Amino acid sequence: MAQDIPVWIDAQLQPMDKLEVHRRGLKHPAVSVFVVAGGKLLIQQRALEKYHTPGLWANTCCTHPFWDESPADCATRRLAQELGLDGVALEHRGVVEYRAQVGNGMIEHEVVDLFLGQCDTQPALNPDPAEVNAVRWIDPRDLRSEIAAFPGRFTPWLRVYLSEHADLALAGL
Numbered sequence: 001m002a003q004d005i006p007v008w009i010d011a012q013l014q015p016m017d018k019l020e021v022h023r024r025g026l027k028h029p030a031v032s033v034f035v036v037a038g039g040k041l042l043i044q045q046r047a048l049e050k051y052h053t054p055g056l057w058a059n060t061c062c063t064h065p066f067w068d069e070s071p072a073d074c075a076t077r078r079l080a081q082e083l084g085l086d087g088v089a090l091e092h093r094g095v096v097e098y099r100a101q102v103g104n105g106m107i108e109h110e111v112v113d114l115f116l117g118q119c120d121t122q123p124a125l126n127p128d129p130a131e132v133n134a135v136r137w138i139d140p141r142d143l144r145s146e147i148a149a150f151p152g153r154f155t156p157w158l159r160v161y162l163s164e165h166a167d168l169a170l171a172g173l
Contacts (some may be wrong), residue, residue: 003017003018004016004017004018004067005018005021005028005029005064005065005066005067006028006029006064006065006067007021007026007027007028008026008027008028009026013029015067018064019051022052022102022106022107022108023105023106023107024107025099025107025108025109026109027097027109027110027111028064028109028110028111029064029065029071029110029111029112029113030062030063030064030065030108030110030111030112030113031062031063031064031065031071031074031075031078031112031113031115032059032061032062032112032113032114032115032157032161032169033059033060033061033062033075033078033079033090033114033115033116033117034059034060034114034115034116034117034161034169034170035060035079035085035088035116035117035118035119035123036116036117036118036119036170037118037119037120037121037122037123037137038120038121038122038137039139040122040137040138040139040140041059041060041137041138041139041140041143041170042060042083042122042125042135042136042137043057043058043059043060043135043136043137043138043143043158044057044058044059044060044061044082044083044127044132044133044134044135045057045058045132045133045134045135046058046131046132046133046155047129047130047131047132047133048133049130050131051104051106052102052103052104052106052108053102053103053155053156055133056153056154056155057153057154057155057158058154058155058157058158059157059158059161059169060079060083060117061075061078061079061082061083062078062112062157063078063082071092071113071115072090072092072113072115075090075113075115076090079117081128081131082127082128082131082132083125083126083127083128083132083135084124084125084126084127084128085123085125085126087123088117088119088123089117089118090115090116090117091115091116091117091118092113092114092115093114093115093116093169094113094114094165095111095112095113095114096111096112096114096160096161096164096165097109097110097111097112098110098112098156098157098160098164100156100157100160101156102155102156108156108157110157112157114161114165114169116169116170122137140162140166140170143162144162147159147162
């Protein structure tokens, strides 16, 4: 199913097919969300049918905003779509840029709005199996240890966020 996403062409945002954007490694906006509860981070294993990075562990959720959709609205929408998670207040934590090979000839070159949601207790989840294969809650220190031992099990962007932007993504956890 083709989907157009915003992409920067000649310093202006224009719509382009998402697969083409990733094949060409073009810079585009994105959103990444980190939800924590009780000192643990919710991570997801991407569905095995995803066109890139299938079966790899990623942050709580991430996506591309629709044309004229705010990053905050996008983050809220995607939490509900991917995980069935509603009502989590999200705090904008900053904007980062990264570029990474993600397999199958695809390149992510994203300018990412990072959001943090903090919950008192672990909320009930209803993951969409077309998007999410599994979920788990993990202490960020344990996650860093797992990534160091088995980096190939994790998406490139999660590795980048935790190694270069943990102060934004996890608010010092």
